[in-house]
Amino acid sequence: MIMQVAKRDSELAYERMVEMLLNGTITEGQPLSERNLSDFLGLGRTPIREAVRDLIREGVLESHPMRGTMLRPVSVADLHDLYEIRFAIEGLAVELTAKRGAVEELERFATAFESALADPENLDLVQIHDDGVEFHKEVMRLSGNKHLVEIYNPFRLRFRIPFGIVRNRTPERIRAALVEHQALAQAIMSRDVERARALMCEHLQEGLDWRTEMLLHRDRYRI
Numbered sequence: 001m002i003m004q005v006a007k008r009d010s011e012l013a014y015e016r017m018v019e020m021l022l023n024g025t026i027t028e029g030q031p032l033s034e035r036n037l038s039d040f041l042g043l044g045r046t047p048i049r050e051a052v053r054d055l056i057r058e059g060v061l062e063s064h065p066m067r068g069t070m071l072r073p074v075s076v077a078d079l080h081d082l083y084e085i086r087f088a089i090e091g092l093a094v095e096l097t098a099k100r101g102a103v104e105e106l107e108r109f110a111t112a113f114e115s116a117l118a119d120p121e122n123l124d125l126v127q128i129h130d131d132g133v134e135f136h137k138e139v140m141r142l143s144g145n146k147h148l149v150e151i152y153n154p155f156r157l158r159f160r161i162p163f164g165i166v167r168n169r170t171p172e173r174i175r176a177a178l179v180e181h182q183a184l185a186q187a188i189m190s191r192d193v194e195r196a197r198a199l200m201c202e203h204l205q206e207g208l209d210w211r212t213e214m215l216l217h218r219d220r221y222r223i
Contacts, residue, residue, distance in 0.1 A: 009047035010054075016041050017051050021060065021071065021161045028162070031068035032061070058154035060161060074162045076215050082159045083208045089152055090136065090204060091197055093143040094188060098196040101142035103189045109135045110189065113182035125174050132174075132181050133160070139188065163211060173210045180206065 017037070020026045032052065038045045052069055055061040062072040074082075097103065112131055116123055140152050180203040187196040 009043055010050040013037075013041060013043050013047040013051035014054055016043075017048075017055065018157065018161075021157075026071055028071045028073050031070050033068075055157075058157060060154075060157050071161070074158070074215070076212055079159065079208070079211055079215060082155075083204065085155065086159065087201060087204055089148060089155070090140070090200055093140045093145070093148055093152070094184070094196050094200040095193055096143035096145060096148075097139050098188045098191050098193045100144060101139075101188075103142070103191065105142060106135075106138065106185050106189055109138065110182065110185040113178060113185060116178055117182060120175070123171075123175065123178075125171050128178050129174050132177055135181055135185070159211070163214060170210070170214075173206075176206065177203070 017026070026032065034045045034048050034052070037043075037048045037052075041048070052061060056063055056069065060072060061069055063069045109131065116128055136156075137153075140149050143149070180199070184196065184199045184203060187199050
């Protein structure tokens with residue numbers, strides 16, 4: 001029973017720390033203190049330590065002997081390397097999902113995307129962004145390849161975290177991604193494998209171009 005409670009606490013610590021990384025509470029160059037995190041999250045230092053260790057293993061945080069543990073920075077070169085992997089992983093996932101996945105489970109996303117596009121003047125940009133993140137996760141899950149999912153879940157944090165806090169400052173890209181997600185959902189649900197893979201690659205390329213622009217002009221986007 002004690003072990004089960006400890007596990008739940010470490011999972012909660014991990015989830016809360018990811019939230020802090022995504023919303024900018026933890027920023028690049030800021031040393032992390034187990035004590036401060038424990039006080040802030042209301043959790044013991046052991047689950048905090050375990051969560052930090054997991055995030056280091058996943059490449060999200062890095063530890064320095066003199067400077068401590070902090071958010072691992074992402075350079076343009078890092079970003080392009082990460083996206084090479086993302087093209088491979090998500091390209092395969094969308095192909096498998098379109099071929100054999102329970103594509104009807106994407107209907108809720110298609111409906112949400114259609115509703116948002118029908119009222120473009122009143123878009124909830126944060127909600128649309130978050131729906132897009134969940135859409136990608138669902139496509140991955142529906143591929144039916146559990147090992148692909150295991151690779152993707154920690155990996156996705158590496159390219160999401162540096163950009164999480166600017167999701168409400170880039171409305172043009174979020175609107176464009178909405179259109180791309182809608183087209184992609186329709187292609188998958190129609191089981192048009194070639195079109196689905198092509199649209200995923202185009203969508204990822206647009207995302208890579210956008211993130212590259214943001215990294216090259218950090219001051220403009222405050223990341």
